[in-house]
Amino acid sequence: MTYTELTAPSTSAPVLPARVLENVARVLVGKEGVTRLALAGVLAGGHILLEDAPGTGKTMLARALARSLGLDFKRVQFTPDLLPGDVTGVSVYRPATGTFEFVPGPIFTGVLLADEINRATPKTQSALLEAMGEGQVTESGVTHPLAPPFVVIATQNPVEHEGTYRLPEAQLDRFLLRLSVGYPTLDEEVRLLDRLQTVHPIHALESVVTPADLLDAQRQVRDVHMSADLRRYIAALVARTRQHPMVALGGGPRASLALQGVAxxxxxxxxxxxxxxxxxxxxxxxxxxxxxxxxxxxxxQGQGDAQVVEEVLAAEPVPVEQAAGPRP
Known part of the structure; x- marks a missing residue:
């Protein structure tokens, strides 16, 4: 049996994704595709960058996901005057005890919305690196772990907009996915106007799963079988990004791991x-x-990164060997 002959699921669809997707759809109209990918990023234990024009629903998607998953949610508006300690926390001197006490910042939460992250300076942007990469914050030489599950959902306007700073490569590489919400179609926008005529449904949105359910689902995702052929396919795709004539710096091993996890x-x-x-x-x-x-x-020449990925996918042969589901 080849990969192309495998069309039907081998098990019933897991309950958690179905519940979450249905719940988020009560708030976002016509965004099932981006919601599915965003949820895949969370299930893979990664962080998500939403890049799009203002008013397309980036913040609403982050809020709806956090509420649906039952996670604590905090929002930080990134501005040029925001300091690293405003995100991670600071040590405060207590005269009564003569000691310094660490006051946790908003990063100590389940879902942190880093709103318009590219409006802050690179120094403040880099404050997220340790937390996103290692799940901890170090302040004054003391390490403070972040309780899982921990997800950063950052939004940014296109870099061509005024008052933005381009995210450095090291920062971008910490995001598992970069997604675009996109404008709605005409019919979707009409439905949106009808739905939001009175009270916004986000205010009535409740959790449909628990953080413990999410952690269990993340463990199950890591157990999903991937054949050796597909691992080689992933590695070959990433290698092609490094060989593409229009690419100065391609994907590294973290890109391969991310592609495997999201798949x-x-x-x-x-x-x-x-x-x-x-x-x-x-x-x-x-x-x-x-x-x-x-x-x-x-x-x-007007060639973008998305076009390069399309060319890479078109150039790399797709595995057609026997599907390697779990072998007895």
């Missing part, structure tokens, strides 16, 4: 215990595009 999460959402090439291909644009640094020739 496993998409398979899990589909109710399968194994990954298909379709899962890898669906995950690739969101996982790889923001990790590419293009040569100046590409920008002069």
């Amino acid at each position: 496993q999460a998409l398979a899990f959402q589909a109710g399968r215990s194994f990954v298909l090439p379709d899962d890898v291909q669906e995950a690739a644009p969101g996982v790889l595009a923001h990790r590419l640094s293009l040569r100046i020739e590409a920008r002069l």
